[in-house]
Amino acid sequence: MGSGAGERGRAGGRPVLFPFLLALFCPALSEQIRYRILEEMPKGSVVGNLAKDLGFSVQELPTRKLRVSPEKPYFAVSAESGELLVSSRLDREQICGRNPACALEFEAVAENPLNFYHVNVEIEDINDHTPKFAQDSFELQISESAQPGTRFILGSAHDADIGTNSLQNYQLSPNDHFSLMTKEKSDGSKNPELVLKTPLDREKQKSYHLTLTALDSGDPPLSSTAQIQVLVTDANDNPPVFSQDIYRVSLPENVYPGTTVLQVTASDQDEGVNAEIAFSFSEASQITQFDLNSNTGEITVLNTLDFEEVKEYSIVVEARDGGGMIAQCTVEIEVIDENDNAPEVIFQSLPNLIMEDTELGTHIALFKIRDKDSGHNGEVTCKLEGNPPFKILTSSRNTYKLMTDGVLDREQNPEYNITITATDRGKPPLSSSSRVTLHIGDVNDNAPVFQQASYVVHVPENNPPGASISQVRASDPDLGPNGLVSYSIVASDLEPGSLSSYVSVSAQSGVVFAQRAFDHEQLRAFELTLQARDQGSPALGANVSLRVLVGDRNDNAPRVLYPALGPDGSALFDTVPRAAEPGYLVTKVVAVDADSGHNAWLSYHVLQASEPGLFSLGLRTGEVRTARALGDRDAARHRLLVAVRDGGQPPLSATATLHLVFAD
Numbered sequence: 001m002g003s004g005a006g007e008r009g010r011a012g013g014r015p016v017l018f019p020f021l022l023a024l025f026c027p028a029l030s031e032q033i034r035y036r037i038l039e040e041m042p043k044g045s046v047v048g049n050l051a052k053d054l055g056f057s058v059q060e061l062p063t064r065k066l067r068v069s070p071e072k073p074y075f076a077v078s079a080e081s082g083e084l085l086v087s088s089r090l091d092r093e094q095i096c097g098r099n100p101a102c103a104l105e106f107e108a109v110a111e112n113p114l115n116f117y118h119v120n121v122e123i124e125d126i127n128d129h130t131p132k133f134a135q136d137s138f139e140l141q142i143s144e145s146a147q148p149g150t151r152f153i154l155g156s157a158h159d160a161d162i163g164t165n166s167l168q169n170y171q172l173s174p175n176d177h178f179s180l181m182t183k184e185k186s187d188g189s190k191n192p193e194l195v196l197k198t199p200l201d202r203e204k205q206k207s208y209h210l211t212l213t214a215l216d217s218g219d220p221p222l223s224s225t226a227q228i229q230v231l232v233t234d235a236n237d238n239p240p241v242f243s244q245d246i247y248r249v250s251l252p253e254n255v256y257p258g259t260t261v262l263q264v265t266a267s268d269q270d271e272g273v274n275a276e277i278a279f280s281f282s283e284a285s286q287i288t289q290f291d292l293n294s295n296t297g298e299i300t301v302l303n304t305l306d307f308e309e310v311k312e313y314s315i316v317v318e319a320r321d322g323g324g325m326i327a328q329c330t331v332e333i334e335v336i337d338e339n340d341n342a343p344e345v346i347f348q349s350l351p352n353l354i355m356e357d358t359e360l361g362t363h364i365a366l367f368k369i370r371d372k373d374s375g376h377n378g379e380v381t382c383k384l385e386g387n388p389p390f391k392i393l394t395s396s397r398n399t400y401k402l403m404t405d406g407v408l409d410r411e412q413n414p415e416y417n418i419t420i421t422a423t424d425r426g427k428p429p430l431s432s433s434s435r436v437t438l439h440i441g442d443v444n445d446n447a448p449v450f451q452q453a454s455y456v457v458h459v460p461e462n463n464p465p466g467a468s469i470s471q472v473r474a475s476d477p478d479l480g481p482n483g484l485v486s487y488s489i490v491a492s493d494l495e496p497g498s499l500s501s502y503v504s505v506s507a508q509s510g511v512v513f514a515q516r517a518f519d520h521e522q523l524r525a526f527e528l529t530l531q532a533r534d535q536g537s538p539a540l541g542a543n544v545s546l547r548v549l550v551g552d553r554n555d556n557a558p559r560v561l562y563p564a565l566g567p568d569g570s571a572l573f574d575t576v577p578r579a580a581e582p583g584y585l586v587t588k589v590v591a592v593d594a595d596s597g598h599n600a601w602l603s604y605h606v607l608q609a610s611e612p613g614l615f616s617l618g619l620r621t622g623e624v625r626t627a628r629a630l631g632d633r634d635a636a637r638h639r640l641l642v643a644v645r646d647g648g649q650p651p652l653s654a655t656a657t658l659h660l661v662f663a664d
Helices: 058-064 092-096
Strands: 007-011 014-018 021-024 032-038 046-049 075-077 083-086 103-110 115-124 137-143 151-153 167-172 178-184 190-196 207-216 223-233 246-252 260-263 277-281 290-292 298-301 312-321 326-336 344-349 363-370 380-384 390-394 399-404 415-424 431-441 454-460 468-471 485-492 503-505 511-514 525-534 541-551 559-562 573-577 585-588 590-592 603-609 615-617 623-626 637-645 653-663
Touching: 032 046, 075 103, 092 115, 103 344, 103 363, 151 326, 167 178, 167 190, 178 207, 190 207, 246 260, 260 326, 277 290, 290 312, 344 415, 344 431, 363 431, 380 390, 390 415, 454 468, 468 541, 485 503, 559 653, 573 585, 585 653, 603 615, 615 637
Parallel strands: 032 115, 137 223, 246 326, 454 541, 573 653
Antiparallel strands: 007 014, 021 032, 046 083, 075 083, 103 115, 151 190, 167 207, 178 190, 207 223, 260 298, 277 312, 290 298, 312 326, 344 363, 363 399, 380 415, 390 399, 415 431, 468 511, 485 525, 503 511, 525 541, 559 590, 585 623, 603 637, 615 623, 637 653
8 A cells, every 4th residue: 555645634733644545456557546635735745656656666767757647737746756746736626616526537657668557636625715605795675564484585605615614504693583594405505594583563673784604614614794684665475486496407518699498487476566576596606608587587598508517507596576575496407418529639658769679569659538528429439540550459448559560660661650530429420630750760670781792893913002993882771870881801812811911991981992013923813702881789791702803914025935045055056957848847936925815925026037038937836947948058057036026015025046057
């Protein structure tokens, strides 16, 4: 049992608070906490420790965000202690009127997890209203022929309090001719009546001055007075008589002003002026919604009626004859509810952000539907328009929870504009819609994606160190750090430990740089594995391969392998038989080129010959053959200067000298 606010008592002359709480604890969402407090408690007064009564610890308060729904602005929850505090004036008479039971019902909302609890605060009456007469003085005209025991209706007092604090009794100042009787009606109201004790004689005394006191039974009791002046007149034997003591009628709300409600009738057995009757509302009735024709007794609607404000009226109508005698009747008007109020959707808890990885069935918002009408006119249903990934869970007392009912993906739908439509069961039904925007929060659920499945780049050799050779790009649809991509090289087929001397990658842009000049003749191709990684927690990454092909440049001249110089540096000689036929293979110039492709395609050319036309040289083969038969007149020694050219642009070349000797 928790502690609540209290009833007023006395201890040593100082007001103290006695705890009082009725709490029904159960695991259901509709558990109810009950408190009882006195009206007019100062702002900031403690009603009870709501957090403690709900089983929350002080340490939980910052995350549970306990608060009360904004519909009843009378209370607030302390964020530090969890106590339920009075936040505005509690005037029981203003809140509940004459209703003997007065309670404020509202919801307390807690988050993480989202839940709500019904809270009932009973407001107890204090004696803060004095009984008051509608006017400070009354005038009665009483005929001198009036018989002892005749009663005369006096003006009633009104006390806004209830129970013992309300009007309980009347007292009359001491006198010899009149006494006081209090008549209690069926609605509980008390009306004073002046009773004649002894006959009056107008010739002896024409008027009497009396004091009427109205008292309640509060502690201490409160009272007020009204002055009564009795004027003694000539005889008026009969008071008016209404055809009914109580008139009852039902009237639908929203009838037009001027509509006739009913007509009261009264008769008087006297004649002449004493039989002329004028109708009026009792001043104690304080009626503003209706008008009364003083001559006909017809009651009409003066101002628009509203069932939601006042459900019934009890009006005292007086009939006064020309001799001053008065009769009263009661008119009870029941206001019938019409479906004139559309339901209203009120959100009591709405998140700023819903994370996209929120599980199915998670409670994300709490709302209430209020319809001021009653009966079927106040019964409501609600639905979600469209097909959003949410659903409504019905609770009690027109309170609902909005829950996730599908997968949320911020990258596809960063927000949802949901519309909740509430419809009552009136005829015809009325409805209204409330639209709210739910923002979806990002989680790191997308890894970076490269624009290509793999990359191939051609880099000519002899590139300048630090040159950009390629760029890889990856995108990540997540937000913020979850979508911020950085690049790195995570693997290669180069020699371990040598990677950093060959290439690097910009972490921000993905640009790959050469750290040295590549040499096609040493390294024709290599492959890198690059990784794109976001900044989420945990981080997600993706890999891609980049193959670097080192292109050849014509940076190597042909190298002659044969003919070669002897070990001592002297030239070697090739022997040619003098009997060799034309086309005889004398020797072959052998050369190689470290380049590749066209840069390594070699051609052979005779630059000088000691005897032109005697030998031929294969353009592509480098073979030296006899071009004709040899004669005796041909010299015994011959020299050929051969050029070897590659196919580069521009071409590079090398030369070789052949020494040929004829032998018999």
